[in-house]
Amino acid sequence: MFNPPLGKPWLLYVLLGTSLALNLVMVLDRPSSPDGETEAEAVAAAAEATAEPAPVASLAPVAPAAPVALPDGWQITKADVDHSLARTLQNAAGEQGDALAAAYARLFVWELDLRRDLQKGDQVEVIWRPHPESVVEVLAARYHSRKLGTTLEAWKWQAPGEPFAVYWDSTGRGVERRLMGGPIQRYEQITALLKDRPTHKGMDFKAPVGTEVLAPASGTVTRTNWNWTANGNCMELQLDDGHLVKLLHLAENKVEAGSRITKGQVIALSGNTGRSTAPHLHYELHKGDKVVDPLDYHKLEQQQLTGATLEAFKVEQLRLAAMLDGSLALR
Numbered sequence: 313m314f315n316p317p318l319g320k321p322w323l324l325y326v327l328l329g330t331s332l333a334l335n336l337v338m339v340l341d342r343p344s345s346p347d348g349e350t351e352a353e354a355v356a357a358a359a360e361a362t363a364e365p366a367p368v369a370s371l372a373p374v375a376p377a378a379p380v381a382l383p384d385g386w387q388i389t390k391a392d393v394d395h396s397l398a399r400t401l402q403n404a405a406g407e408q409g410d411a412l413a414a415a416y417a418r419l420f421v422w423e424l425d426l427r428r429d430l431q432k433g434d435q436v437e438v439i440w441r442p443h444p445e446s447v448v449e450v451l452a453a454r455y456h457s458r459k460l461g462t463t464l465e466a467w468k469w470q471a472p473g474e475p476f477a478v479y480w481d482s483t484g485r486g487v488e489r490r491l492m493g494g495p496i497q498r499y500e501q502i503t504a505l506l507k508d509r510p511t512h513k514g515m516d517f518k519a520p521v522g523t524e525v526l527a528p529a530s531g532t533v534t535r536t537n538w539n540w541t542a543n544g545n546c547m548e549l550q551l552d553d554g555h556l557v558k559l560l561h562l563a564e565n566k567v568e569a570g571s572r573i574t575k576g577q578v579i580a581l582s583g584n585t586g587r588s589t590a591p592h593l594h595y596e597l598h599k600g601d602k603v604v605d606p607l608d609y610h611k612l613e614q615q616q617l618t619g620a621t622l623e624a625f626k627v628e629q630l631r632l633a634a635m636l637d638g639s640l641a642l643r
């Protein structure tokens with residue numbers, strides 16, 4: 313029979329063992345690539361952040377409720393923010409909660425620092441469904457922010473003639489910021505920002521293989537296709553303004569090392585080559601030995617729907633709002 317000597321040191325071993333096992337799981341869970349490109353991870357770190365408690369509640373709390381089933385597999389989840397966005401949505405949406413938190417956080421990253429700005433009393437509302445590529449798809453979302461004193465909104469809608477459905481607020485303004493003069497015009501979503509992960513030095517644009525990649529400024533192509541295993545087809549540009557550009561995971565290079573390029577020229581097609589798990593363009597900027605955030609280098613713009621397009625959007629937006637509000641009876 314096992315007799316623990318001197319109190320209960322075996323308990324300590326059990327705890328240490330458990331802690332070690334958890335650490336191992338966390339280490340193994342990390343992306344192995346320096347340019348780890350999984351869809352959900354980009355803002356997962358932000359979603360893990362802690363909410364600061366605040367003393368006054370301005371909204372009626374949401375009663376805990378099972379997700380509401382809608383056609384086509386869509387579900388409605390509503391919850392009061394508890395501790396962090398990730399924990400909130402884990403509690404409210406079960407095993408898909410982490411993926412949902414990452415997709416949700418990406419929508420509002422432009423307005424809110426989800427590491428710092430969550431407050432007790434904030435509320436999330438989202439229409440979503442699981443996606444075959446293990447990424448959650450969000451149809452509509454609201455965030456009631458006590459810090460901002462307002463409700464952020466994102467309604468997914470595809471404008472006529474546009475290649476992708478993207479997110480708009482209820483006034484028809486594009487939720488996601490766009491880089492003016494950026495290296496890609498036709499993309500679905502920015503799936504990684506520089507600030508998401510310190511190990512990842514670029515911005516990622518989700519775009520189908522074969523999308524045109526443009527020179528962000530005039531300059532010279534300095535090299536192509538170095539370190540193919542990691543970068544795939546790739547291109548380095550020395551811009552005349554002193555910045556260095558790296559474009560990775562290309563399907564095809566359209567210019568050779570040594571070529572002069574002019575702003576807006578098509579220089580490559582985006583792809584999914586090298587260490588990349590989904591079609592996207594990786595865009596990296598350097599000045600000297602410093603990494604430059606493309607959000608600082610480029611002017612930013614938001615799209616704005618107008619006229620008949622805005623009217624068509626409002627029809628869909630009101631439909632989605634009615635879906636989201638239809639479950640208010642749960643409160």
Ligand SMILES: [Zn+2]
Nearest residue numbers: 347514516594
């Ligand atoms: Zn990247």
